[in-house]
Amino acid sequence: MTARRGQVTGVMRMVLRALLAAIVGGVVGTAAYSISQTGGQRLSIVVGCLIGVAVVLGTELYRRSARLTDVQLVVLGSQMSFKAKTDMRQAAQRMFFQAAxxxxxRPLEDGTGNLREALTSLKTLFDLYREPLESESTPPPPARGDSVYELALDILNFELAPFLAKWHPRLREFEESHPDQDESAWPENAAFREELRMLQENLRHYVIGLGEIAGIRDPERHLHRSSWSTTRGGSAVPRQQAADPGTTR
Structure with missing residues (x-):
């Protein structure tokens, strides 16, 4: 469905561009015809000025919409360089808000929340991030620099997938074998919460990086809580671990 929507969107853009080109061409043609009929020098100058203004404004609008922004992120001690255009910034912004x-x-304090709902939320985020990676409408990697989808792939393979692959079957086993007991009685409740906090801290570095690519001013402030011990001024992604091949399905 996503690929089909992307194809439809692309066709609509082409149609709109063709329509706009036809309108501009019609206006220029009409102006040229009027000039040839009247032979007026003033009219020629006025029309020439208007066309010049239109070209300059159109070029400026295109330049602004397609402008490049250089973003540098430190990943595993090496530099990742992003030549962020409009489409990359939009993708990064979407992924930032999906995670934020x-x-x-978001913190899950001891004794609060629902662990099953937490796992479901993480699985939903996993699917949201994976969907554009598998879509035919996803743009190819940039000629220079890194792609925001490479960052998303690291989030999936090295953070979300191992956590889900480990804890989803364990919690499901407890739920199926103790249907009448609350999650607080699960012997691994505390261990789950501790590893969830570690996962959250790791993901925050990635998500802040997405916010920087998107051009969001001070993205960390949207994730910061006074009860959290945060490291300011760093965008380094923590050490990655190999993904468990038995990822969530």
């Missing part, structure tokens, strides 16, 4: 509003970056 979920348990992936």
């Amino acid at each position: 509003t979920r348990i992936a970056t």
Whole structure:
């Protein structure tokens, strides 16, 4: 469905561009015809000025919409360089907000929340990040620099997938074998919460990086809580671990 929507969107853009080109061509043609009929020098000058203004404004609008922004992130001690154009910034912004509003970056205090809902939220984020990677409408890697989807792939393979692959079957086993007991009785409740906090701290570095690519001013402030011990001024992604091949399905 996503690929089909992307194709439809691309066709609509082409149609709109063709329509706009036809309108501009019609206006220029009409102006040229009027000049040839009247032979007026003033009219020629006025029309020439208007066309010049239109070209300059159109060029400026295109330049602004397609402008490049250089973003440098430190990943595993090496530099990742992003030549962020409009489409990359939009993708990064979408992924930033998808994570910033979920348990992936929000604290879950001991004795609060629901562990099953937390796992479901992480699985939903996993699917949201994976969907554009598998879509035919996803733009190819840039000629220079890194792609925001490479950062998303690291989030999936090295953070979300191992956590989900480990804890989803364990919690499901407890739920199926103790259907009448609350999650607080799960012997691994505390261990789950501790590893969730570690995952959240790791993900925050990635998500802040996405915010910087998107051009969000001070993205860390949207994730910061006074009860959290945060490291300011760093965008380094923590050490990555190999993904468990038995990822969530």
